[in-house]
Amino acid sequence: MTVIEARGLRKAFGTTIALDGIDLRVEEGRILGIIGPNGAGKSTALNAILGLTQYQGDLRVLGRDPWSERDQLMRDVCFIADVAVLPRWMRVSQALDYVAGVHPRFDRAKAESFLARTDIQRSSRIKELSKGMVTQLHLALVMAIDAKLLVLDEPTLGLDILYRKQFYDSLLNDYFDRSRTIVVTTHQVEDVQNVLTDLMFINRGRIVLACSMEEFESRYLEVTVRPEQVAAARALRPVNERQVFGRSILLFDQVGRQQLAALGDVRTPSIADLFVAVMGNHASQPQGVSK
């Protein structure tokens, strides 16, 4: 089943083009990571998918038009946005009561059992919780909803590494199954490298790269080239070259592993390395990928 299908998705704010004709197709059971520099159009794309912003072009999410059917769509779609959006005045128990009250697919017992594993008190107000705890609470609420699509827009922004690891572990172990679909944007690319099934780079409102993670691993190889073989390696047309501690590291697209092994140490690149390489080729000033 196709969960998200977009054709020629466009959105402009005045003269700034946020989305410049994006074609996108996300099948059920995938975990898609959308990676891009600040202002690339990631959040705009997610907002269009969630029915929070108007757009031009065709977009169907679970067979619905998000803009005109947002409240219907939200029975099957959950999202956590990049800023802390849980109302600060609310108590944890009230948040549970409210979601249980309005959401037909919320399993309160499930949310309670997630919360039992944290230090969050039912009587606390959300403004009294740490940033990590607020994210844990939001995740507990969202994971207890039997939704088909989960959209995460920078869900772990500003969290320390322990919370971030725990976040993705919970997501994979307690939530994700093959019938659910997750779309996530993040700058903390290293956190999601082993989580994603699909990868998409987006820059200036356009898709720069889209592939599955299997494809990513078979296509891209990174070689720490021995100094005497740098010239030979460069002849194979690497997509990127960088220097680390005086050694050349070259990134290749669709060059055989055996061929590269003769040049030096071969490994699968990190998403961050590929991102820097691809964005460097597409933009004159590549922007930082991780914080």
Next chain:
Amino acid sequence: MNTQSNPMAESLASAAASSASTSVTRPFYWSVRRELWENRWIYLGPAAVAAVFLLGFLISTIHLPAGMRGMSIDLHHRDAIAAPYDILAGLMMLTTILVNVFYCADALYGERRDHSILFWKSMPVSDLTTVLAKASIPLVIVPLLAWATAVAAQCVMLLLSSTALLARGSSVLPLWTELSFFRMSLLLLYHIVTAHTLWPLPVYCWLLLVSGWARRATLLWAALPAVAIGGLEAIVFRTWHFAALVGTRLIGAAPAIDFGSPDTFPTNPMTHITPFNFLSSPELWFGLALGAAFLAAAVRLRRYQGPI
């Protein structure tokens, strides 16, 4: 086959209908509850005003013995007995206006300012449900709460006065007959519903609309057009009709609500209530239509709005 499928289809239809009705009423109910969680002053405000007034009333009742003899003559005069009750009712009306104005100015603004609109919009609750739930606070919840608080406080006052009178061996009969408590409560309810809910309805709906549009200083943005139109009228025509119109709407002075004489308080049993005059006045229906238009615009606007 047909005989079997019919009851089945009916039960399916009724199940669908009941789930459709719960899918409308449950989000509405919880949306109203969340407003009360967030804005506790909606009920704490009137309660606090009533509590302070009761304290003053208690003190005056205890300190009354010197004037008690004089008061027993006054007891046959309705106005003297009812004065504190009327003052309390008036305070409740004033509290209603203040609570409503401040609530409406923040209702669709606060959720955008604190980014929680993204959370509310991630729930299967339509913009229509949200706006109607917010509108029900000034148009249903606050008036009923203010009325219930007033009646409860007046009950306490009646008991206090009766106890004080009995303690001095006086009769409580004049107090109870002159006050006609039940009628007074009904009149207060009528007055709150007509003069402080239906009549100022367009003002509250306008405030809700502006709160969903303005990026800051909602009360200022809400007042500016009224000031501008009023000022323009004053300069061009040397009249103040528009300012008077908005003012009377807000304070609940409806010409079609007949008070008998200008000095009579609405809870006085001598008040003429003329629901027909009120309900047949075109100004009322014009105001209600305008309010509905403002609400419809607010619903439409919320679709486009995100955090600010």
